[in-house]
Amino acid sequence: MNIWIAIGVTAVGCYAVKLIGLLVPEGVLERPFVRRLSALLPVALLAALTAQQTFADGRALVLDAKAAGLAAAALVLMTRAPFLIVVGAAVVVTAGVRAMAG
């Protein structure tokens, strides 16, 4: 049930912000501070999420095979490879490290 609540709230919220952009008159959201904040919010959120999903297991900090996978993804990113290749590298290296360790 909780999951459905989360899905419902997220769906309504995300749709609302998309629609607001199309409906509000020009100029309302164009204040420099608001614009810069909207550009920086994803940076903060994505950085925190990347770190947490790599180094956290529940509420404990861990260093496991995922860290190697992420390092591989970072290397592949530098070659400007397509999105799926980046994700694939992380998956393959993580699985490989686990297979060798286990």
Added chain:
Amino acid sequence: MRARFPIVRGVAEQTASAETSGNSGEKPDAAVVRDALGVGVAVGLSGFAFGVTSAGSGLTLLQTCALSLLVFTGASQFALVGALAAGGNPFTAAAGAFFLGVRNAFYGLRLSQLLALPRAVRPFAAQWVIDETAAVALAQPTRRAVRVGFAVTGLSLYALWNLTTLLGAVGAEAIGDTEAWGLDAAGPAVFLALLAPMLRSAIDRVVAGLAVVLGLGLLPVLPAGVPVLVAALAAPVVLWAQGRRGAAADDDVRGTER
């Protein structure tokens, strides 16, 4: 343009360069469709990663597909299933996903001027207002090209994203233990791939660094899902600090002038 749509910067550049061969701003529909399909297909395939991650996070097939159909903005979907898997309550999980989706309002703002859609059509177009459609549409030279680019990118991406979500979720359920296959690394790799092109200025890197410290440091002490929201505060805090420093510098200049 480049500063505002960093995620698909490469795409925008490709689209922009593809158009230089055209004459006096006109661009054939076929060229627009080709650009749009290139983005729609490439990104649409990433729904596999979402389907797998969502199923691996414990969501049912129906829940996973509902997210792609109803939310349809990738980073928010990944954030939500990650937060739920970590045991966050539904509202803190949704809040993180929501804040990631706020940028779409700014794409909509630019697109509404260029698309010039009748008000009655806007609620239907709204679901497609995301990074990729904005990047393709905003790179087009004429209103017709903007509309074609938006519609073709939106349609191809929506159709493929939902189809691959379904296949990914079904595949993950067939595989069983997704961790043995390293599939739990897909989520953070997606975030990293989205983040990397955004890190261009020193301010971006300071915000990212502070967010990492807050996100990891607060993890053991705050309830699940809350640390990432606190980490989001890195953005306004750094902006505010930068504004103060800017103001102080202005004062110094005035002081020396006096």
